[in-house]
Amino acid sequence: MKRNQRTELIVLQSEKNGENHKLVSMFTEKFGLVRALAFGASGSKSPMRAATSPFCLSDGELYHDPVKDLWRITHLNGKNLYDGIRGNLKKFYIVSFLAEVVLKTYGGGDERVYQLFTKTLLLIDKAINDCDVDRLLILYLWRYLWMNGVLPDLKGCSICGKEIFLQDPIYYKGDGLFCCGGCRSRSFLELNHGAKEYLYNTSTMTYEEALPVFLDAEALSNIKKCFILIVQALVEYPLKTLESGRSFIF
Numbered sequence: 001m002k003r004n005q006r007t008e009l010i011v012l013q014s015e016k017n018g019e020n021h022k023l024v025s026m027f028t029e030k031f032g033l034v035r036a037l038a039f040g041a042s043g044s045k046s047p048m049r050a051a052t053s054p055f056c057l058s059d060g061e062l063y064h065d066p067v068k069d070l071w072r073i074t075h076l077n078g079k080n081l082y083d084g085i086r087g088n089l090k091k092f093y094i095v096s097f098l099a100e101v102v103l104k105t106y107g108g109g110d111e112r113v114y115q116l117f118t119k120t121l122l123l124i125d126k127a128i129n130d131c132d133v134d135r136l137l138i139l140y141l142w143r144y145l146w147m148n149g150v151l152p153d154l155k156g157c158s159i160c161g162k163e164i165f166l167q168d169p170i171y172y173k174g175d176g177l178f179c180c181g182g183c184r185s186r187s188f189l190e191l192n193h194g195a196k197e198y199l200y201n202t203s204t205m206t207y208e209e210a211l212p213v214f215l216d217a218e219a220l221s222n223i224k225k226c227f228i229l230i231v232q233a234l235v236e237y238p239l240k241t242l243e244s245g246r247s248f249i250f
């Protein structure tokens, strides 16, 4: 592999390293997740200071040492700082949650996840109300679970095996599994007919097509909780952003 690489990338996490350097975790278009050192990027006059902040989208030049498998950022050309995400706590915590999931699942195991992730951030940044932010979250998670091959089965009961028809509600029992009305406990979250229909109808749509599709507030809230719990079960240990941003994400 060539030592100098160019790729579009988005910063997921950034921490101070030594005197005035930064260790940056990035989602890159060409190489998936990369952790790279940005020399001097903590310095107040560094041209890389802003572009190494979380959720900045840039065209980057990276240097890779194949012997030590170390990455260094040599130049970033910032394309979008996503001020709409930075200036809104709900957007910020939801994007932080999505970033943490990408980090904990090693980039999501599918090259299409990068495009899906950057597209989602672009639309969350521009979203004009909380409802659209929540819709984008569930549209993203549904596609993310599908790309990971762990989309839950909404057509059969995981306990008794009975087929569940579209018009019947389904209940989330934990561990990424659903069951029928006859097998549920009272604490299980319900996805009703409207919620299921919304998921099926929007699954092949673009975000722009899916956003105006009607979904009532309770169904939206239940889908969101279910999907977050499914993702949490997938990652297998507590996601920090669900703790710190609980009141903004749920």
Ligand SMILES: [Zn+2]
Binding pocket: 157, 158, 159, 160, 161, 162, 179, 180, 181, 182, 183
């Ligand atoms: Zn059942």
